Amino acid sequence: MQLKDFSSHKSVAKLASLARTPHDLTAVDGLTAQRIEDYAVSFCGFDLLYGTQRVTPEVIDALQQLADEAGLIDAFLAMKEGEVLNRIEGYASENRQVLHTASRDVFTERPREPKAAAKAKEQLAKLHRFLEGVDNGSIANAQGHLFTTMVQVGIGGSDLGPRALYLALQRYCRPGRSARFIANVDPDDVAAVLRELDLSRCLFNVVSKSGTTLETLTNEQLVREALLQAGLNPAHHMVAVTGEGSPMDDATKYLASFHMYDYIGGRYSATSMVGLVTLGFALGVEAVRALLEGAHAVDLAAEERDIRKNVPLLMALLGIWNHNFLGHATIAILPYSQALARFPAHLQQCDMESNGKSVTRQGNPVTWQTGPIVWGEPGTNGQHAFYQLIHQGTEIVPAEFIGFRHNQYGIDLEVQGTSSQQKLITNMLAQSLALAMGKDDTNPARRFAGNRPNLVLIADRLTPSTMGALLAIYEHRIAFQGFCWNVNSFDQEGVQLGKVLATRLLGLLTDQGQSARDDSLEKSLLRRSGML
Numbered sequence: 150m151q152l153k154d155f156s157s158h159k160s161v162a163k164l165a166s167l168a169r170t171p172h173d174l175t176a177v178d179g180l181t182a183q184r185i186e187d188y189a190v191s192f193c194g195f196d197l198l199y200g201t202q203r204v205t206p207e208v209i210d211a212l213q214q215l216a217d218e219a220g221l222i223d224a225f226l227a228m229k230e231g232e233v234l235n236r237i238e239g240y241a242s243e244n245r246q247v248l249h250t251a252s253r254d255v256f257t258e259r260p261r262e263p264k265a266a267a268k269a270k271e272q273l274a275k276l277h278r279f280l281e282g283v284d285n286g287s288i289a290n291a292q293g294h295l296f297t298t299m300v301q302v303g304i305g306g307s308d309l310g311p312r313a314l315y316l317a318l319q320r321y322c323r324p325g326r327s328a329r330f331i332a333n334v335d336p337d338d339v340a341a342v343l344r345e346l347d348l349s350r351c352l353f354n355v356v357s358k359s360g361t362t363l364e365t366l367t368n369e370q371l372v373r374e375a376l377l378q379a380g381l382n383p384a385h386h387m388v389a390v391t392g393e394g395s396p397m398d399d400a401t402k403y404l405a406s407f408h409m410y411d412y413i414g415g416r417y418s419a420t421s422m423v424g425l426v427t428l429g430f431a432l433g434v435e436a437v438r439a440l441l442e443g444a445h446a447v448d449l450a451a452e453e454r455d456i457r458k459n460v461p462l463l464m465a466l467l468g469i470w471n472h473n474f475l476g477h478a479t480i481a482i483l484p485y486s487q488a489l490a491r492f493p494a495h496l497q498q499c500d501m502e503s504n505g506k507s508v509t510r511q512g513n514p515v516t517w518q519t520g521p522i523v524w525g526e527p528g529t530n531g532q533h534a535f536y537q538l539i540h541q542g543t544e545i546v547p548a549e550f551i552g553f554r555h556n557q558y559g560i561d562l563e564v565q566g567t568s569s570q571q572k573l574i575t576n577m578l579a580q581s582l583a584l585a586m587g588k589d590d591t592n593p594a595r596r597f598a599g600n601r602p603n604l605v606l607i608a609d610r611l612t613p614s615t616m617g618a619l620l621a622i623y624e625h626r627i628a629f630q631g632f633c634w635n636v637n638s639f640d641q642e643g644v645q646l647g648k649v650l651a652t653r654l655l656g657l658l659t660d661q662g663q664s665a666r667d668d669s670l671e672k673s674l675l676r677r678s679g680m681l
């Protein structure tokens with residue numbers, strides 16, 4: 150699969166010319182009832198409303214042309230079929246397949262990549278056996294008591310996705326079960342979590358694909374020490390998820406070990422054992438199945454070539470329109486759902502670690518913008534915090550609103566004639582309109598310029614299956630954009646340098662600086678910071 154440079158596509162010149170006069174959402178008839186109808190699509194349980202983007206049918210046609218010229222669907226199919234897409238041609242690189250979709254391609258007789266799907270099924274079967282033991286008490290603590298809490302110890306992709314999904318679905322926890330997370334090497338993160346728990350009823354799930362991550366290995370030791378101090382045998386309280394053959398792949402140290410594979414990137418690993426062990430413990434196997442089904446449905450639907458019918462592809466191209474052609478550097482993910490509180494943080498890693506790149510798949514410098522800055526917080530809280538800048542600041546921030554028609558717990562009350570859920574979602578829709586249309590005023594401080602592009606993704610209720618679909622929509626949006634920019638979205642060389650320098654500084658602390666000259670940069674920095 151040979152992807153071409155973004156700037157080489159004919160549609161790019163066409164889009165650049167269209168971007169000189171983008172659709173004016175503030176004009177009379179700029180945003181009408183008909184426009185809301187025309188720019189809407191239903192997809193795997195979600196409705197995407199994008200009439201509040203600065204697009205016309207001509208722009209959508211040109212974006213379709215870009216998708217076709219850049220071969221986005223062919224690249225997506227090649228990815229799912231196991232082509233080695235995690236590589237930089239002619240240079241040392243990871244040289245791996247990209248098969249996170251295989252972790253949920255477990256429902257059909259003819260999966261896209263049979264070997265990876267078979268391994269996913271094998272791990273799922275192992276997880277089911279383990280959870281059966283935890284349920285029936287054959288796996289229990291020394292006193293024969295059932296485990297109640299699973300604490301996931303991991304960082305980056307081994308934390309953010311699983312944590313975001315757990316928080317999103319916490320409402321569906323099995324009675325008496327819960328999960329907690331430890332990520333940061335800050336010792337206070339561990340201490341704050343452990344002090345609230347009865348360690349004798351906890352399972353610790355240490356998750357690291359590489360099995361070498363400093364933060365996770367350090368936190369594992371802190372947990373082992375805490376267990377020993379509580380008179381507990383760590384081997385009876387700890388499970389592991391790691392890459393096959395990694396330094397952590399040692400069954401003797403753990404009650405159970407699960408594998409993930411080198412063809413699943415950390416930030417795409419939430420539907421592999423990296424996420425499913427803790428989710429399975431807390432929510433049960435039925436919820437895990439529904440989550441995978443939701444994601445798998447999107448994996449299939451995202452093969453559609455017509456951008457008007459394929460939500461992840463359309464969102465990818467709308468993002469490119471805003472970023473590369475209208476020049477907006479950042480996007481805000483604004484879920485109107487408290488359960489999705491950590492979903493923006495997960496997307497931040499997924500998107501920025503994937504597409505924060507400056508060289509092409511051929512190793513040449515890019516001459517176009519790649520990944521945007523991604524950030525966000527739940528509404529309506531954000532409205533009372535940073536929305537001022539989104540409405541009236543000098544930086545235009547395309548916004549993506551995510552909401553649900555019904556709440557999860559079914560507990561709500563009408564106050565002043567409307568329920569809280571109605572207040573929540575009408576606020577979301579009102580923000581979408583306000584950003585798009587703006588408002589004129591004789592007082593300049595009260596003027597809203599409008600034309601701030603945004604979209605709304607709305608579904609019935611946040612359930613395991615909806616969550617799986619939402620996760621996959623964003624994963625594929627990010628991959629489609631990476632293909633279009635011709636970058637390798639599946640490596641993360643940019644995180645290495647800081648790790649190397651941290652190791653060097655730690656070395657100076659352990660030998661009291663003996664290995665470096667007194668006037669060395671590192672020693673001066675440590676001394677001036679009061680660390681040496």
Ligand SMILES: O=P(O)(O)OC[C@H]1O[C@](O)(CO)[C@@H](O)[C@@H]1O
Pocket residue numbers: 304305306307356357358359360361362365415416502641644
């Ligand atoms: O699962 P591991 O190997 O501990 O890695 C954790 C995270 O560290 C990173 O490699 C970045 O430092 C991420 O890509 C990854 O999700």
